């Protein structure tokens with residue numbers, strides 16, 4: 422029998438506290454709907470007393486979302502609780518999340534108070550919130566640095582006062598995993614009435630231990646975890662939802678189940694990153710660009726033989742189409758052969774060895790080896806299937822001269838000629854091609870690179886052409902860089918002229 426772990430997402434509250442990550446109501450609704458689809462149990466939608474905008478977002482999210490509980494944060498202050506209750510009035514299931522700092526740091530310096538007074542304020546706030554909604558969560562802020570015996574007294578008192586969930590935040594990310602786990606265990610064993618409430622974790626990542634602490638909390642009895650997409654949150658962030666969901670999915674033997682549809686993880690991760698303008702570090706677990714990318718030969722060989730040699734998660738389980746075999750100077754023949762085979766090229770071992778030698782020379786100079794590079798090294802003519810081909814090109818250019826180009830295109834076996842002048846030889850040749858093709862196309866990017874050193878070098882051209890609202894990519898390599906430019910342009914055109 423598995424135990425159900427409730428997922429409380431606070432991307433829109435703790436996550437949104439991060440400088441530069443503020444969202445407007447429309448964006449918050451978009452994220453809230455995606456969280457609902459992902460299968461979270463609770464969405465912490467905001468801190469309504471903090472501003473009219475945040476109040477309005479909680480109202481609108483409450484209307485937009487159907488089944489997850491909508492939670493609003495407050496201080497242990499009556500006005501905050503009144504405003505939160507008002508903001509939650511459209512929620513099908515509303516929760517008020519109130520609380521106060523319980524560590525000596527908070528009691529002495531933030532509140533200039535003492536433990537008994539804080540205990541009274543905690544009870545009063547819980548009772549006050551209970552007048553509005555049944556579901557009350559109480560947070561003991563800085564519980565990570567709160568003495569366990571006092572913490573147990575507060576937890577017991579707020580459960581008696583009506584709290585349905587008690588949150589034990591490691592607000593400053595200070596705890597070690599065994600220490601945090603022991604804290605939860607202590608509460609499970611010492612609080613009278615603990616069975617009447619769910620214990621929640623809320624861990625920050627200041628020492629990079631948010632996820633480890635959360636897991637220890639769960640293994641010692643917590644049944645709700647407070648998490649964010651991509652681990653976004655105050656300072657170094659919160660525990661990331663995707664990590665917790667995948668940890669318990671990967672370790673079924675621990676008997677913990679969530680309602681998360683993990684195949685939605687990657688999509689919402691990208692959405693949050695782009696709406697909040699918060700890039701994801703490439704090596705971020707589960708959702709980083711490199712999380713399923715293999716770039717060294719021994720790993721690539723192992724993965725190609727059996728994915729599980731180097732992958733503990735199937736990328737499809739988190740909504741990523743496939744893993745990536747990235748070709749670099751650390752790749753071996755197995756990876757090169759695989760990429761060529763995906764591109765429809767099969768080589769004998771002898772030819773593969775030769776191409777591999779050239780590949781290594783190129784990869785030492787160029788970090789990113791793409792399909793076009795690989796095909797070029799294998800000596801494959803990518804243009805064989807093209808409908809439009811460059812038949813001939815003649816250009817006059819020089820200092821003090823107007824550049825003029827004449828081109829002839831072979832379009833499905835028929836020849837078309839044109840000439841044009843331009844601002845340089847490439848411009849003249851491109852204009853001549855355009856006068857034959859008659860479509861509105863714009864060159865968005867144009868990159869010329871040398872492959873080797875020396876004046877007899879091949880020039881490689883990458884071009885991005887915009888047509889009818891879409892971007893098409895063209896590539897060509899030639900010792901004549903003007904010819905390479907025109908060929909790259911024609912390569913891009915062949916992608917939309919069928």
Ligand SMILES: CC(=O)SCCNC(=O)CCNC(=O)[C@H](O)C(C)(C)COP(=O)(O)OP(=O)(O)OC[C@H]1O[C@@H](n2cnc3c(N)ncnc32)[C@H](O)[C@@H]1OP(=O)(O)O
Pocket residue numbers: 435438468470471472495496497498520521522531532562592655
């Ligand atoms: C750990 C966390 O993430 S907690 C959530 C953090 N999020 C936020 O703070 C965002 C929203 N905050 C806000 O919009 C504002 O801070 C408000 C509206 C809550 C309060 O604004 P102000 O009235 O101007 O107070 P200010 O922010 O300067 O100071 C906070 C006050 O709340 C008190 N306070 C802080 N936490 C609590 C609490 N849990 N319960 C009761 N009082 C609290 C502080 O002691 C301080 O009171 P004081 O001025 O009497 O010393």
Ligand SMILES: CC(C)C(=O)C(=O)O
Pocket residue numbers: 435494560562563588590591592593623625
């Ligand atoms: C408001 C509380 C739950 C919080 O965010 C924290 O303690 O980190």
Ligand SMILES: [Mg+2]
Pocket residue numbers: 435590592623625655
């Ligand atoms: Mg927090």
